[in-house]
Amino acid sequence: MDDASQTEIVLHIGAALRQARHVVVLTGAGISAESGLPTFRNAQTGLWAQYRPEELATPDAFRRNPRLVWEWSMQLADLAARSQPNPAHYALVELEQRVPKFTLITQNVDGLHQRAGSNAVIELHGSSTRVRCFDEGLIVDGWAKTADVPPRCPYCGGLLRPDVVWFGELLAPEKLDAAQAAADACDLLLSIGTSGEVEPAASLPYRALRRGATLAVVNLDVTTRASGSISTIHGLAGQVLPALVRAAWPDPIM
16 A cells, blocks of 8 residues: 555545445455465365366256255355454455445355455355255255255255355345345445456446446456546455545544
8 A cells, every 4th residue: 555656546435435425335255265264176175176166166067966066065165164354354344334325236145245344245146155945945944854965855855055156056136136126326436356267256346337337456466556437456356445534534424
């Protein structure tokens, strides 16, 4: 945060935040990586190093070997449960309290935003904190403790699976509709720690831009610069987001 041009851009985005009526934030794996949670593909270690995620996170893989996919999924869920929100997550909680309207959209499935205190998060890719029936799609809160791996659905006897979107599956229409509507209606969108390669989430910032919104990108894979309605900041979300909030509102909420 020492670079003069970066400081200038932080102040510029801070001013835009202070004036915004509806702020949308889109987060990806980068924000969770700062909590020590490996990105999806970097999580392939130990026993799982012989597999690509695309070979495990699919409905067909689950049909072929449900035990393998369940155990792999539960390992990732356990990593998420043992991780803690970082300053970027908490900065977004404060941002939600500061602006008239706030929409948080995440591609992450770790639940860290909710644990930090964010409300009404649109989880585009589901959540590793929940399971659902593979056959009927119903969310299941509890099940009988048996030797079955995966466990069985208490309603129909089918297999349980994580409530996440696997490769080859569509996003829940109501979540995608809500995310697109927010992108269309906002006057500022922050894209945080996302590669911008996974559709349809990758299109959301540009939907907002086409509707006249200001777009700010915080990522380790971008160069710090400002050009028209787009500002990019190379940096850690846990450093940049608190700085943006303080630039907009110097006095912390007591």
